[in-house]
Amino acid sequence: MSYTQLPIFDQSGFVIVDSYEQEADPREWENLVFVDWKSSGDTRFAPLASAYGDMECDGFWNHTPPKTDKDGVWVQQNIDIAPILTRRAREVGANIGRCRVIELQPNTYADAIYNLHRDDNNRLNPEGTGWIVRSFYNLTDNPDSMMILREDLDDPSTEVRVPLPAGAQVVIDTQRLYHAVWHPGDQPRYCLITSYESGPELDAWISTRNPVTVIESPFMDPAEIAQGNESAMNKRAARAAARAESGSDSESSMEVLSEA
Numbered sequence: 391m392s393y394t395q396l397p398i399f400d401q402s403g404f405v406i407v408d409s410y411e412q413e414a415d416p417r418e419w420e421n422l423v424f425v426d427w428k429s430s431g432d433t434r435f436a437p438l439a440s441a442y443g444d445m446e447c448d449g450f451w452n453h454t455p456p457k458t459d460k461d462g463v464w465v466q467q468n469i470d471i472a473p474i475l476t477r478r479a480r481e482v483g484a485n486i487g488r489c490r491v492i493e494l495q496p497n498t499y500a501d502a503i504y505n506l507h508r509d510d511n512n513r514l515n516p517e518g519t520g521w522i523v524r525s526f527y528n529l530t531d532n533p534d535s536m537m538i539l540r541e542d543l544d545d546p547s548t549e550v551r552v553p554l555p556a557g558a559q560v561v562i563d564t565q566r567l568y569h570a571v572w573h574p575g576d577q578p579r580y581c582l583i584t585s586y587e588s589g590p591e592l593d594a595w596i597s598t599r600n601p602v603t604v605i606e607s608p609f610m611d612p613a614e615i616a617q618g619n620e621s622a623m624n625k626r627a628a629r630a631a632a633r634a635e636s637g638s639d640s641e642s643s644m645e646v647l648s649e650a
């Protein structure tokens with residue numbers, strides 16, 4: 391399959407760019423309309439752009455007619471509430487698919503490892519067009535929370551942990567990298583997630599913001615990593631067994647993993 395992909399993602403599958411001065415802006419996300427979507431209780435979403443402009447967050451391919459994660463339609467009620475977030479999403483200039491604010495409740499490292507997943511952004515995406523990647527703009531100040539990225543789901547040696555202070559901006563090939571957020575604390579975290587089509591507009595936006603593709607992860611006790619990894623692997627195995635027993639291979643009939 392051949393798509394336009396940006397070379398800057400080759401090395402690690404993610405790019406961190408200059409932080410945005412988030413704390414100078416009003417907290418628009420506090421007034422947005424959030425919808426429950428296949429949530430196990432730890433996440434909710436407020437759509438700014440959805441498949442057809444409705445207040446919902448389902449995958450674009452689950453609509454009639456189905457579409458790939460491009461050409462999102464703005465959700466008027468929420469973009470009226472959050473003009474700055476909308477402007478920031480549009481500023482990139484690339485084709486936008488889904489665009490939404492996530493609310494994530496506090497969790498543990500083991501929860502996050504269990505939640506690691508890859509996205510299906512490019513389902514129905516026509517070959518010869520741009521590969522879809524996702525940006526994550528952290529809105530709340532969560533310097534102790536981490537975007538956890540892994541090339542290999544079960545292998546902690548492939549793990550990168552990106553701290554999420556207010557204004558952190560990370561663009562991730564979420565179909566390549568397993569990802570989830572570890573969010574300790576006692577308040578929910580809010581983040582703007584946008585799907586973009588790779589192409590010259592996204593390339594220009596990234597390249598003018600001092601992109602970094604390799605970081606040293608903040609230190610973590612190896613025992614805590616091993617413990618979290620084992621707990622997640624055991625839960626994953628139990629889930630697979632339950633699914634096999636119920637004769638279902640459908641993700642939709644099972645617990646849905648938490649987005650990042």
Ligand SMILES: [Fe+2]
Pocket residue numbers: 507508509564569649650
């Ligand atoms: Fe995801």
